[in-house]
Amino acid sequence: MSLQIALTKGRLEESAVKMLGSCGYGTEKLQNKGRALVFQDTKKDIRYFLAKANDVITYVEHGVADIGIVGKDTLLEGGHDYYELLDLGIGKCRFILAGLPDHDPLKKVGHLRIGTKYPNVTRTYFRNKGLDPEIIKIDGSVELGPLLNLCDAIVDITETGTTLKENGLIIYDEVCQISARVIVNKASFKLKRDEVMQVIEDLKKAGKTC
Amino acid sequence: MSLQIALTKGRLEESAVKMLGSCGYGTEKLQNKGRALVFQDTKKDIRYFLAKANDVITYVEHGVADIGIVGKDTLLEGGHDYYELLDLGIGKCRFILAGLPDHDPLKKVGHLRIGTKYPNVTRTYFRNKGLDPEIIKIDGSVELGPLLNLCDAIVDITETGTTLKENGLIIYDEVCQISARVIVNKASFKLKRDEVMQVIEDLKKAGKTC
Numbered sequence: 089m090s091l092q093i094a095l096t097k098g099r100l101e102e103s104a105v106k107m108l109g110s111c112g113y114g115t116e117k118l119q120n121k122g123r124a125l126v127f128q129d130t131k132k133d134i135r136y137f138l139a140k141a142n143d144v145i146t147y148v149e150h151g152v153a154d155i156g157i158v159g160k161d162t163l164l165e166g167g168h169d170y171y172e173l174l175d176l177g178i179g180k181c182r183f184i185l186a187g188l189p190d191h192d193p194l195k196k197v198g199h200l201r202i203g204t205k206y207p208n209v210t211r212t213y214f215r216n217k218g219l220d221p222e223i224i225k226i227d228g229s230v231e232l233g234p235l236l237n238l239c240d241a242i243v244d245i246t247e248t249g250t251t252l253k254e255n256g257l258i259i260y261d262e263v264c265q266i267s268a269r270v271i272v273n274k275a276s277f278k279l280k281r282d283e284v285m286q287v288i289e290d291l292k293k294a295g296k297t298c
Numbered sequence: 299m300s301l302q303i304a305l306t307k308g309r310l311e312e313s314a315v316k317m318l319g320s321c322g323y324g325t326e327k328l329q330n331k332g333r334a335l336v337f338q339d340t341k342k343d344i345r346y347f348l349a350k351a352n353d354v355i356t357y358v359e360h361g362v363a364d365i366g367i368v369g370k371d372t373l374l375e376g377g378h379d380y381y382e383l384l385d386l387g388i389g390k391c392r393f394i395l396a397g398l399p400d401h402d403p404l405k406k407v408g409h410l411r412i413g414t415k416y417p418n419v420t421r422t423y424f425r426n427k428g429l430d431p432e433i434i435k436i437d438g439s440v441e442l443g444p445l446l447n448l449c450d451a452i453v454d455i456t457e458t459g460t461t462l463k464e465n466g467l468i469i470y471d472e473v474c475q476i477s478a479r480v481i482v483n484k485a486s487f488k489l490k491r492d493e494v495m496q497v498i499e500d501l502k503k504a505g506k507t508c
Binding site: 097125126137139140141142143146147150152224225226227228229232236237238 | 347434447
């Protein structure tokens with residue numbers, strides 16, 4: 089039976105494609121892609137979709153894709169109607185709490201405003217600390233929030249910390265570690281179990297050698 | 299008193315900057331920008347921010363910006379704690395209902411699935427027709443939805459219809475017309491009324507000559 093695999097565009101794309109290639113999948117077209125978003129594997133009966141992280145979850149939940157590769161950050165924020173089967177160990181970064189120097193948000197007295205692309209992750213983090221800040225959803229350039237006094241601090245993902253540093257922000261706490269995960273559609277896990285588990289096993293091996 | 303104006307990055311950016319320039323604002327830096335997102339007007343006491351559409355609303359609602367220029371599509375979808383003062387008549391496009399040929403979603407019998415970046419606009423549109431479809435939030439490449447059988451049809455914005463045509467989709471209905479609007483922070487409208495109204499008047503005149 090043919091398989092459909094959804095890959096996250098952007099940050100995770102290159103390492104996921106490389107990982108698939110290293111364990112015998114025909115992902116050449118994905119490496120030299122133009123504007124196309126749908127690709128046929130050159131060696132196996134697999135079709136790939138490139139999509140935004142949230143859409144990878146949507147594709148898997150609705151059965152458009154049997155398998156999805158997507159960051160734990162996106163999984164933590166929303167969607168849950170899938171099986172999460174493997175931590176690929178690629179695309180590693182972390183959720184952090186950051187703000188301007190001498191403005192530790194965890195020590196602020198009074199109303200606290202946190203800017204983030206991830207309101208659910210942020211709410212959970214502060215709830216575990218017994219805090220209930222105002223959460224301001226920001227779509228882009230979250231790091232500008234404290235500079236523009238839109239918020240006191242931000243919860244965001246960071247890989248190297250460069251963008252934070254460039255904007256004069258410092259890290260006050262680590263919320264959690266994240267990495268790329270393999271998720272599987274619930275029906276596909278029953279109906280295409282052998283094919284799905286073959287991909288999982290291949291990726292597991294590739295992860296050990298990477 | 300100095301003013302802060304938030305402009306929407308992308309589709310609206312060029313025409314909004316041109317419009318401001320045509321009525322005597324010093325927007326040269328905005329025309330030759332690098333990665334910067336904050337700009338000082340070269341003639342007036344105004345600071346500009348370039349932000350994503352949703353963030354323009356957030357900036358205005360939270361008083362980071364006194365004035366925002368943003369598409370009616372984004373205003374219709376969310377946020378409402380501001381005054382909408384002017385239709386700039388630029389960035390014109392329309393919300394449409396589109397799908398594959400011979401698959402009119404309004405005539406479909408049984409479960410109907412609509413893919414969209416704009417769940418609220420979509421819900422309101424169908425509610426007015428007495429319909430209650432499943433709404434599937436898609437973040438990017440909405441036009442792929444019907445091709446991948448993720449949904450039966452989409453509600454999206456289109457300017458020229460080119461992307462729809464390229465994907466073999468046809469328009470079944472027009473949901474509404476949209477264009478760029480000027481929104482104002484409620485407190486700024488009281489505290490900086492003269493400065494705000496001056497910008498509105500300038501833009502109103504520029505709109506007539508454009």
